[in-house]
């Protein structure tokens with residue numbers, strides 16, 4: 001059997017990792033400014049994370065959600081405190097798409113309505129409702145086209161008000177990332193987030209904050225929507241939550257009631273997943289990683305703004321993007337092959353930086369130096 005060929009692959013076989021670095025099968029070391037697509041939060045193979053997972057593995061890896069699992073309760077308590085939402089309730093699942101799927105479904109249960117408002121440039125995952133709310137028609141199959149999702153222009157308060165004025169009472173949920181990732185590192189403005197909050201309150205809709213990529217301290221605040229000083233009704237999270245162990249969740253405001261059977265999953269919140277999730281929160285707290293993301297993000301952004309060949313450097317914390325003009329189109333590949341640095345991209349012509357949140361100033365400087373040299377190589 002061969003692999004179903006859906007991923008364009010970089011020509012590297014990564015076999016080992018530590019901190020901000022990964023190694024290939026020929027023992028070449030790479031600086032990871034991509035974090036395995038924003039997944040690495042506390043650093044590759046952090047010793048506390050390895051220890052928590054391995055000691056849990058020796059006790060029990062999994063039992064179903066039909067029994068008490070105090071590790072889930074511990075994770076929920078820590079997450080409530082760290083995220084500044086101790087009164088919210090946690091539902092655990094396995095991936096970002098599943099988190100968004102459950103959030104939108106819950107909003108529909110709660111309101112009894114069907115319409116979902118999403119925005120241009122949004123990415124919310126590949127499962128049925130999540131992909132319907134994703135603004136890329138090449139990801140949606142005909143079966144995903146339900147007619148229940150409407151796309152409005154991102155960051156356009158007037159368009160949102162106008163839509164709510166006509167259809168507000170049909171809207172179950174408004175879903176938005178605080179910083180669009182796949183969409184090219186586009187920050188939701190404070191006014192836009194405040195308008196979503198106000199309109200959801202006025203019309204009885206649910207505000208879903210997709211924090212799958214931009215959450216978990218990456219922006220320098222626990223949720224990137226916190227920069228707008230508004231509270232969402234449901235936060236969805238995944239990537240950084242397990243530092244590479246598949247764990248995801250939705251944090252649900254206390255006014256949304258639970259009922260047995262309304263949501264469910266076999267694997268979500270397993271003992272092993274909780275051990276990984278607890279280790280991440282412990283390390284984030286003891287090492288002050290959200291603060292480090294803010295500081296290193298500011299440092300990187302200032303340094304990058306000095307490189308005149310790249311354009312429109314933007315982002316928050318360690319979620320940074322910049323535009324690459326045509327002459328620098330091979331930059332990502334050049335950084336990989338000549339400087340052994342992994343970066344991300346977002347179409348069209350955007351390089352995305354999503355490193356682990358423990359990135360040091362020295363590592364950030366190594367990246368900036370390499371980027372300067374790579375730009376020189378390509379423009380000489």
Ligand SMILES: Cc1ncc(COP(=O)(O)O)c(C=O)c1O
Pocket residue numbers: 095096097098100123124125126177181182210211212213214238239
């Ligand atoms: C903002 C956002 N939401 C949802 C998802 C989907 O997450 P997953 O791939 O874990 O299903 C992603 C993945 O890139 C994402 O960036």
